[in-house]
Amino acid sequence: MTEKTFGPFELQKAYSTEPVPDDFVLRRRISTAMRTLSERVIRAEVDQATLQHWAEQLEAVVATVGEPERRDSKQANRKLFTGAATIEDLYHMMDFDPVSGGANPIAPQVTWVQEGQEGVEGTLRLGQQYQGPPGRVHGGVIAWILDAVLSRALHAAFRLGVTGTLNIRYLAGTPIEDTITCRARITGQEGRKIFIEGSIWHGDQQTVHAEGVWLTPKSLG
Numbered sequence: 001m002t003e004k005t006f007g008p009f010e011l012q013k014a015y016s017t018e019p020v021p022d023d024f025v026l027r028r029r030i031s032t033a034m035r036t037l038s039e040r041v042i043r044a045e046v047d048q049a050t051l052q053h054w055a056e057q058l059e060a061v062v063a064t065v066g067e068p069e070r071r072d073s074k075q076a077n078r079k080l081f082t083g084a085a086t087i088e089d090l091y092h093m094m095d096f097d098p099v100s101g102g103a104n105p106i107a108p109q110v111t112w113v114q115e116g117q118e119g120v121e122g123t124l125r126l127g128q129q130y131q132g133p134p135g136r137v138h139g140g141v142i143a144w145i146l147d148a149v150l151s152r153a154l155h156a157a158f159r160l161g162v163t164g165t166l167n168i169r170y171l172a173g174t175p176i177e178d179t180i181t182c183r184a185r186i187t188g189q190e191g192r193k194i195f196i197e198g199s200i201w202h203g204d205q206q207t208v209h210a211e212g213v214w215l216t217p218k219s220l221g
């Protein structure tokens, strides 16, 4: 049987509906364990001997992994634009995303509840490792997440671009260790410039407002 292949407009649907490739099932398990560990180790109140034991165990895992060869992600990108990307290629493009990729251990994991031309909405929970002021998410982490959420609104509308400018207004503290909601939508376009706005909410309270300009590459605009 010939392997199914995908182009740019099938990317998001295939990524959310096709079975997860076997190696990504394992990569996701590794990433989940690493994320859980990061959260639990921060501020853990344990004695010196326990810390020594953990340090040695983790150093042994790092030594086992070594410095493996890495796949060139540009190749998967090129295949996508000719409609020749396999599901494995799509996972290599999407699953290492630093904000919502399941196979990236530093990605906080946004659960997308809505994605379409009219905008996107996702939920997430940020642990201790993302704390800035006590009990609140670090402002830089908020900027990082909103950059990804506003970019997602661009992709959900089948457009491509890079962040040119991102302005953020912090309206109230955003809590760690609780569910928060992020939203974004395209508000306008002038030539290659696409205007996008977004927000973060804790329940009914808006804690952050963001607006920015994304630039479609000259080659596509």
Ligand SMILES: CCCCCCCCCCCC(=O)SCCNC(=O)CCNC(=O)[C@H](O)C(C)(C)COP(=O)(O)OP(=O)(O)OC[C@H]1O[C@@H](n2cnc3c(N)ncnc32)[C@H](O)[C@@H]1OP(=O)(O)O
Pocket: 093, 147, 148, 151, 161, 162, 163, 164, 165, 191, 192, 193, 213, 215, 216, 217, 218
């Ligand atoms: C498929 C799935 C894969 C999956 C891939 C997943 C990707 C996720 C991406 C997440 C988002 C990112 O992190 S993106 C990474 C962070 N961003 C970057 O690295 C971008 C770095 N900056 C650049 O490359 C460049 O400066 C650009 C592309 C932004 C602009 O360069 P340019 O295209 O040459 O722009 P230029 O011709 O001078 O100007 C065109 C018009 O835009 C305006 N303009 C120019 N720069 C800016 C700017 N920074 N902010 C606002 N507006 C600007 C000008 O005033 C002008 O307006 P007028 O006179 O026409 O009115």
